[in-house]
Amino acid sequence: MPRFKLISKEGRARRGCFQTAHGQIQTPVFMNVATQAAIKGAVSCVDLADLKCQIALSNTYHLHVRPGDHLIRELGGLHKFMRWDKPILTDSGGFQIFSLAKLRKIREEGVSFNSHVDGRLLFMGPEESMKIQANLGSDIAMAFDECVKIPSPRKYVQDSADRTYRWLIRCKTAWEQSIQEENAVNPGQLLFGINQGAVFHDIRIDHMKRISELDLPGYAIGGLAVGETHQEMYDTIEAVEEWMPEDRPRYLMGVGTPGNIIESVARGVDFFDCVMPARNGRHGHLFTMSGILNIKNEKYASDDTPIDPSCTCPVCQHFSRAYLRHLFKSQEMLGLRLAVSHNLYFYNSLMDKIRENLEQGSFNEFRQSYSKVLDTRI
Amino acid sequence: MPRFKLISKEGRARRGCFQTAHGQIQTPVFMNVATQAAIKGAVSCVDLADLKCQIALSNTYHLHVRPGDHLIRELGGLHKFMRWDKPILTDSGGFQIFSLAKLRKIREEGVSFNSHVDGRLLFMGPEESMKIQANLGSDIAMAFDECVKIPSPRKYVQDSADRTYRWLIRCKTAWEQSIQEENAVNPGQLLFGINQGAVFHDIRIDHMKRISELDLPGYAIGGLAVGETHQEMYDTIEAVEEWMPEDRPRYLMGVGTPGNIIESVARGVDFFDCVMPARNGRHGHLFTMSGILNIKNEKYASDDTPIDPSCTCPVCQHFSRAYLRHLFKSQEMLGLRLAVSHNLYFYNSLMDKIRENLEQGSFNEFRQSYSKVLDTRI
Numbered sequence A, B: 001m002p003r004f005k006l007i008s009k010e011g012r013a014r015r016g017c018f019q020t021a022h023g024q025i026q027t028p029v030f031m032n033v034a035t036q037a038a039i040k041g042a043v044s045c046v047d048l049a050d051l052k053c054q055i056a057l058s059n060t061y062h063l064h065v066r067p068g069d070h071l072i073r074e075l076g077g078l079h080k081f082m083r084w085d086k087p088i089l090t091d092s093g094g095f096q097i098f099s100l101a102k103l104r105k106i107r108e109e110g111v112s113f114n115s116h117v118d119g120r121l122l123f124m125g126p127e128e129s130m131k132i133q134a135n136l137g138s139d140i141a142m143a144f145d146e147c148v149k150i151p152s153p154r155k156y157v158q159d160s161a162d163r164t165y166r167w168l169i170r171c172k173t174a175w176e177q178s179i180q181e182e183n184a185v186n187p188g189q190l191l192f193g194i195n196q197g198a199v200f201h202d203i204r205i206d207h208m209k210r211i212s213e214l215d216l217p218g219y220a221i222g223g224l225a226v227g228e229t230h231q232e233m234y235d236t237i238e239a240v241e242e243w244m245p246e247d248r249p250r251y252l253m254g255v256g257t258p259g260n261i262i263e264s265v266a267r268g269v270d271f272f273d274c275v276m277p278a279r280n281g282r283h284g285h286l287f288t289m290s291g292i293l294n295i296k297n298e299k300y301a302s303d304d305t306p307i308d309p310s311c312t313c314p315v316c317q318h319f320s321r322a323y324l325r326h327l328f329k330s331q332e333m334l335g336l337r338l339a340v341s342h343n344l345y346f347y348n349s350l351m352d353k354i355r356e357n358l359e360q361g362s363f364n365e366f367r368q369s370y371s372k373v374l375d376t377r378i
Helices: A045-051 A060-065 A068-073 A080-081 A094-099 A126-136 A154-180 A199-213 A230-241 A258-265 A276-282 A314-318 A323-327 A333-359 A362-372 B043-049 B060-065 B069-074 B078-082 B094-099 B126-136 B154-180 B201-212 B229-239 B258-265 B276-282 B314-318 B320-331 B333-359 B362-372
Strands: A004-010 A013-020 A023-027 A029-033 A056-058 A088-090 A102-106 A111-114 A121-124 A140-142 A190-195 A216-221 A250-252 A272-275 A285-288 A291-292 B005-011 B015-022 B022-025 B027-033 B056-058 B088-090 B102-106 B111-114 B122-123 B140-142 B189-194 B218-221 B251-252 B272-273 B286-287 B291-294
Touching: A004 A333, A004 B201, A013 A285, A023 A029, A029 A121, A029 A333, A029 B043, A045 A314, A045 A333, A056 A080, A060 A068, A060 A094, A060 A121, A060 A126, A060 B056, A080 B320, A094 A111, A111 A190, A121 A126, A126 A140, A126 A154, A154 A199, A199 A216, A199 A230, A216 A230, A216 A314, A230 A258, A258 A333, A258 A362, A258 B056, A276 A285, A276 A333, A285 A333, A314 A333, A323 A333, A323 B078, A333 A362, A333 B333, B005 B333, B015 B333, B022 B027, B043 B333, B056 B060, B056 B078, B060 B069, B060 B122, B060 B126, B069 B126, B078 B088, B078 B201, B088 B126, B094 B111, B122 B126, B122 B314, B126 B140, B126 B154, B154 B189, B154 B201, B189 B201, B201 B218, B218 B229, B229 B258, B258 B333, B258 B362, B276 B286, B276 B333, B286 B333, B314 B333, B320 B333
Parallel strands: A029 A056, A029 A272, A056 A088, A088 A140, A140 A190, A190 A216, A216 A250, A250 A272, B027 B056, B027 B272, B056 B088, B088 B140, B140 B189, B189 B218, B218 B251, B251 B272
Antiparallel strands: A004 A013, A013 A023, A102 A111, A111 A121, A285 A291, B005 B015, B015 B022, B102 B111, B111 B122, B286 B291
């Protein structure tokens, strides 16, 4: 049986499922971000199961710096460490090195940088990234890449994409070796390649053609949602999607709003991740099927209805807007937790709805009804 | 059937149960503090049930200032607001006025003070405190009293105890009226009187004799754990306990460490509350049956055992010391939540153990084995 199975299509949108060493993922899917092996807002992996989460995402860079991937390996891997027995994807560390770390220096071998925690000098290249991800034992490892700023000069983007391609070949070799090691934490770990090229469609397409030849278990579109307009992002997805292998899942990294997700599903994307549900939740911005509400607003002071009356999440089953608002106004940590929990459930439920509509052939209708509404502030 | 039923005794220690409008409480009991209608550390009232909590305690002063007791009344009372259908005790607001608020002025009518949130001038006397607690709809309301500092001059303590007695008479009148009102949030609300008198045994005893004549549903010892030594506290409890009605529960306010609780149970106390499990938890100090450990300690970095191998709490069922330590070192909010959850469960389980030992006549043995051990830093 193929690892990725396409169940149905509507236009370019795809309904599928993907097999990992820790179970099957129904796609399109939203991955819940547990950066440092913990979800921001005091949400635990034990809670994630109640929030309809199918797959958690953790950050290689963060976990390498603290507590250290060797420690996590020694403790049996990331699944055991953070108590999550469903699939985990780890990013490569590249994005954080280029956004968080200081004094980085890029060479062919990899990148030298200073830890954002204690300043110590570190080095990461394709082999190091794959080694760390092997120690973490994630189900999906991401290739080590450079995520270039938008806008960047064409020459820089081309050279970077070429280097990222050469790095991918080294990643593949390292990955193939690591999963065959006798003491591999997760011998079923898979590798996804990452397409780069900023918003230069020809660079993206050329890069995509080359990496698809490597026959990897999945492919990501990286380097978007980093400063370009939504339209530029959509255009870039459309340009490159044609060249992505039909029989492999496609992952749009770091995207996005509910509307962004619907629009990208319509353009053939299967996997998403974003810090938005947790980050917006911590600011009291709560997603509903009618748009985004700010729970700190005075009008919710005596509102005893749930955040979203149509929502079936554990928060909406128990607590009122008035109580949530009180928690935020009183700076009670519980407010953050409830808000983040609701938002994660909203995102995971949104993917449920997208999948259901794809199954019933009504996705385009769903898209027209909700793509704009969900991103509106109410 | 009497509201408070003594099941058994061992020395002065008592095993009992107490009936409230929201169910029965098995005593000795530890009340879990939800100051602002929320437990510190992102723990919700829905979680409290899993933490063996029998009764929550909320603060009248805090809830009056924010979000306002009228709002909570309008929303159906505190049980509905914070989603807790078991018993709630509210303090009178007195302690917070004397410890938190600014520019307070005490007169016979009550106390003028400035809100610690926005500085606005507020007034609270016995009638106001009872009215607010009626609006909150707690099961047990506490009388409005002055909690004097230790040490304070004898003359001041005597005058204050006399005034607190006169305030108690007014509280009783206000309470009797409020529970008979047609729209009472909780017509089954009970009033506990509070004994004061600092560490002057004769003032305490005289005050206790007078307030016991008022025939209230329960009595508290207030004004301890505010600067005196543990021995002075124990001596004061012993002096006043003889004069407390045998057939009413006794509540030692704001106490304390596990050892303090065991020692006070041995001296005839039934109810306890303290911020310690939550506050210590937030600092990474975790209670175990072998003593208090500091989870930030280096020695736990690769320790994959639970906080307390003998503990059956949801945290110890899932997470390791190494993971907890990582969460604290990474400043992940989840660390605080797990630590507070464990500590609350520890306190509630400690009360289970105390009750079991009282039932089996082995409390004195339990006291000798654990009274010192539990307060030791390991």
